[in-house]
Amino acid sequence: MLAKDYSKEIEEKWQKIWQENNVYAFDEADALKPKTENPKPIYSIDTPPPFTSGELHMGHVLSYSFFDFIARYKRMNGFNVFYPQGWDTQGFPTEVKVEKKYGKLAPTEFRQKCVEWTYKFIAKMKAQMIEMGFSPDWRYEYRTMDSNYHRKVQFSLIEMYKKGEIYRAAYPVHWCPNCVSAIAKAELEDLERETLLNYISFTGHNGEQLIIATTRPELIPACVAMMFNPTDERYKHLKGKIATTPFGDEVPIIADKDVEKEFGTGLMMVCTFGDKMDVVWTHRYKLQFKNVINQYGKMQNVGEFNNLKAEQARIKILEKLKTDGKLIKQEKKSQIVKIHDRCKTPVEFITSMQWFGDIKAKAGKIKEFAKQIEWIPSFGISYLTDWIDNVDWDWVISRQRIFGTPLPFYYCEKCDRTAIADELPFYAEKAKSKICLCGNEMKPETSTCDCWVDSSITPLIIAGWPNEKMLEKIYPLSLRPQGVEIVRTWAFYTIYRSGILTNKAPWKTILLNGNVLAPDGKKMSKSLGNIISPQQLQTKYPVDAIRQWAALSGAMAKDRPFSYEDLRYAKSFLIKLWNSTKLVEISTENYLEEEKKLRLVDKWIIGRMNETIRDFTAHMEAFEYHYAMNKLYQFYWHDFCDNYLEYVKHRIYTPQIYGEKSKKAAQYVMKYVLYNTIKLIAPITPHISEEIWQKFFKEKESIHRAHWPKIGIIDTNAIASAQIANEIVKILRQYKAVNKKAMNSILSFVKMRAPNIQDFEEDICGVIKIQKLEIEKSNNIELVCAEFAPEKSS
């Protein structure tokens, strides 16, 4: 007997059993079989390793549900599914929290604390994943902080170094003075703020007053040129001349098309480095470097202003300029500054020695790999190509952090030569000494990798690289599912790195999903207080309802607000499925498949079942879960429960009137529909499907090892005829509703004309409850009419 209600206890029971029985195990032995032994086809998923923040958010729940639908669907379709799960562990947020708790520690100890901290967080997130019913094969779990993972990342970097892809060089990089580290362009965020635009007087070669406008007067000591637009009549006479800054430096005056005439006075200064355009201009005109800001964001090489923070120096310098009469005027101005996404500190440009990945030279190659991949939706590739076209310089892969993968290199401070580590994994603190070709002792690199260096080889890591045995079986992987917002990082770097290392695109298909917005349609954020926590939902709703919510939110690569309506609807579907199953249970007690006589409505619902199998399957193939589920709701809830089950009740309850064979047929059809329906929804709602399966069908140890339904007979004539019966029922129900009669009230007299009378007379009269029915056969299928006698007390 089915329990009275569907409950979370049922879900937890199956989660346990699935774990214990390894229902989702990837069959490695089968995968390694030679082709001649017909191994099952492999379907491999390069699942995103979430950052170990300690808690899943709704975005995770949405996207990981998708991955799980795919894995379960493919398993039921005969694939040997390889679905590992990893963790992106290393990063600044963890360092911040660990430092807050333990204070400053030596690197080795600090890293150890970070590792311990991360293990706790992984445990929480993993429990949540299991509670969501996700079905990765946990035997292949990986963490980017593991020494084995380090070893592979380092090996990959050495391989790339040998190919000339990785190099160390001095370059202006985006620099966070708070983190004291270089950061990548992808880590920048915009901050809009109010600032002062200062008009400051420079001196021309003949004593002329030249006024420039700047928001960063503290950089005047780093001024290396003045500029104006070549079409600007006011300044044409200055071209090629020399000007003197308020600090007495002589700088050239250059005409350049990128100068905005309308901004300030149309005359400007170029510094090392106020912003990105300064960097561009410095390289364009081979200007000298004047580094006045150090790695901590403090002034240097500026005499009396040394060691002041940039903002303090700005105040002091403005005071000085004012006293000297060089500050002409100030006006308020709103400005957008680049800040570091993790600590929100305004970013500087600083010249320093960093390690780079050679992405600019490989832009064409990366695009080629990208084109070999099927992008779903297809416009997704444009996010990647647009990004590639806008890359200004190479990828800075080094970070001056501790909890990260150490870069496996040495460098020589004297001659700038570099060398690779000989033993992996490599850690600077334990590094062996190495003598440079110049005779100097080399320094082991203490910088760590950008976290995207770690995660950009996940397809290789899970495929067992560099071991060829598994690699050749599952690389390129079948699928990379990921968020649309990290195309320019994760997808881009993975295509670059995995592509360079294997000379193949890493996956056959990339599937992009959108984000979950708050119910108000805005981004979820702490400041707006509109965050929905999955954990809270899990206490109130069955997991199978939350998973349906994910399916319903599934328009690809599009953001959608979180919807409690969807969730409640999903929950009521579970209740519907449960209660209807109970009806099937009591209706089919002691049923043995015997001789049966299918009636019109039976053929109709069988036909609709098979239409649903056909459509549902097509939508699953196309990753269109919302369409799939909508088809199923329509079929199961409305066609099957609301109509079919009502139509056949009288056949079940009173076989003495309608015949045993008719009852048997109804019983058969009920089981048939239930059997196929729970299989279809098993990938979306695995728990309730399993419970029903185990109670009624149990052909295999789990429904998740069962075979996907095949499309059977779709009797289009039966479907068309039954539609007419449905119409008649609808008209009669309408009559009762309009005349405010109870649905179970008995109509005293009904007369109708319709085709196929014999076929549906018996099928429908049990539902509409008619005392006296007159049916007239008519060839006109369109014409269905009902006439009603005045009601008599019955």
Place this chain on the structure above:
RNA sequence: GGGUUCGUAGUGGAGCGGUUAACACGUCUGCCUUACACGCAGAAUAUCAGAGGUUCGAAUCCUCUCGAGCCCACCA
């Protein structure tokens, strides 16, 4: 400024050349009909953003305008 996605009932959203413009939530009406009232039945609600055009026919294709989201660039 460039790219991209999109503007359809109160809300969320299908439909993408011919439909009475789906479905769900919400609203209104009736019904506790031997699985389910967390249900069933019925009803109302849409200048398909606006303006042109192509077509026998457009929510659907094209052009422009207006508006929104996301990504990118960006004023020193």
